[in-house]
Amino acid sequence: MTAVGPLDAMFLLGETREQAMHVGGLMLFELPDGARDHVSRLYEEITQHQTVNPLFGRRVRNRALDLGYWSWEQDREIDLEYHVRLSGLARPGRYRELFELTSRLHGTLLDRRRPLWEMHLIEGVQGRRFAVYSKIHHSLIDGVTALQWMQNTLTADPRRTGMPATYSLPDSGAELAPPAGLGGGLPTATELFNAVGGAGRLLADLAGLSPVGFRSALRALQHEHSSVAFQAPQTIFNQPISAARRFAAQSWPMERLLKVRSVTGATLNDVMLAMCSGALRNYLEELGALPDQGLTAMVPVSLRNPDGSGRGGGNSLATLIADLATDERDPERRIRRIVASTTYGKSVLSQLSPLQNLMIGALGLGVAGPAAVVPGLAGRTPPPYNLVISNIPGPSNSPLYWNRSRLLGMYPASIVLNGQALNISVTSYDHQLHFGLIGCRHTVPHLQRLLTHLDTSLAELERL
Incomplete structure (x- = not known):
């Protein structure tokens, strides 16, 4: 099994x-x-x-x-x-x-x-x-x-x-062998013992959190700098969703974001978040739906090894909550708040073991669960965060090919949830940053306009 x-x-x-x-x-x-x-x-x-x-x-x-x-x-x-x-x-x-x-x-x-x-x-x-x-x-x-x-x-x-x-692709090894018990029988005693042993190791690892470390882990979910994870503002993104989706995508030269990074001292990921922040602010303001309180984003953090080992399947993610500072009109102040928020979040995650990070990641994803599974709850309770923004490491800075066909762009398309109707995923390739936006067709109107706002937001950051 x-x-x-x-x-x-x-x-x-x-x-x-x-x-x-x-x-x-x-x-x-x-x-x-x-x-x-x-x-x-x-x-x-x-x-x-x-x-x-x-x-x-x-x-x-x-x-x-x-x-x-x-x-x-x-x-x-x-x-x-x-x-x-x-x-x-x-x-x-x-x-x-x-x-x-x-x-x-x-x-x-x-x-x-x-x-x-x-x-x-x-x-x-x-x-x-x-x-x-x-x-x-x-x-x-x-x-x-x-x-x-x-x-x-x-x-x-x-x-x-x-x-x-x-x-x-060839079998990479780990976790890809055909499962035992294909005949459909009950778990064997050995399998149950291994499962219990795994649970025991998990409890031991969680118990290894010092009181300070445990409080830090909870703070990673409860707040990032000035943003409170369980008190994010209510927005149009945090409403019930339908089954229909709308997808939009566009690429921007990496050089533009790197120039902003060099001027501000922010990381490339922080510049990307600031680009999204300005776009979301302008988009919501255009719709007359910008809340007074700043939006927050759940940002997945991969726990995969840098060499790509452990690709056998499943999920290996931690999470942090980023303050998007959409209540701040000045783009320079906005990016400063974003940098402070993500710096704090990463410092908290650095205190935890990989398994503890994995459990915090599961809890970070799970806090959106009630609105996602309980009918009528989405839109009626404060969301834990307003949307998910992912930055997935890209494959190469050089052109790549598949059977003599040059790859021009690769655009992620992720998940939206009941109460979390917009997802922004980004990856890098061939000196460009490729944005893939997925949203509920009913809840997030005119999703494609966010592409224009992303370009406007980047231009604002370039003027800093």
Whole structure:
């Protein structure tokens, strides 16, 4: 038996028709010179001549016979023509049509009777381009790991062919072996002993928190500098959501943000948060919905090793709450408050062990849970934070290719929750920062306008 971890189980238990729990991404490619039927040939290659990594063969099991355990089993008959699909973009094939299609694809649930992932090859993008949209359930993998897997399908060699699809990457080892007990029997005594032993180690590690460290861990959730996590202002983002999604994306030169960093002394991540802060302030002000109190953002912090080890699946995240200072009109004062908030949050996390950080991360994600799962609660109670903003490490500062097609941009598409209707995810590649915005189509009106406000906000920071 391969049990589903506690944080991973949260994504399974919290899923509803309105609240899909998968993460995804849109990759934009340039067709090779002289290519004909390139995308359809790629589709044929990856569906007929490639095998499936065991991670992408997992499907979820939850039966009374298993004593209430959520566990993974291997699907021995994977239908790749179901999981991998070829689509043509509606004319004229602008980014507007591409984002509309991505919005619809991201708003549909994955079939739990099958392994929880899909891959869509999309041809017909203007400018001799095509796109690949992929999604995978968050219980299987976190955003950082998903991006690392995508990176492993790419090469710096523009002439190389035969590159695998993400689901066909070689087995990286850890946690990818087919689970025991595929016959559906009860957990063995050894498995139960290991589970209890794991719980004992967890309790021991949590007990290892000194009183000061434990109070610091609680403060990491309760407040960051001047922002109080459980007293974030009520905004239009913290309302009930529908099942429909809207996706928007755009890239900005990294050089622009690096210049702001050098002037302000902030980190690149702080500059990105300040860019989002100014955009959110202008967007809400335009709608007449800007609260007097500053917004806060939950910022996931990856606990993965820098060398990428431990990519076997599941989630490994801590969290901090960042003050976005949207109540501050002056962009310089705004970024100073953001820097003070994230500096404090990181100092708190540095006091904890990796396992303690993981538990704090689960609790940080879980505090949004009541509004997400209790009907009628979203919008009626103060949100723990107003939105999630993720900065996922990118693959390379040099151009990369997939089967002779140059990668032009990669845009994350994450999760929105009941009461958390907007998510901003960012990654870096080829000297650019790539923003992927996902929001509830009903709750967050005119989401695409945030792209204009992001550009305006960056221009304001450049004038500091």
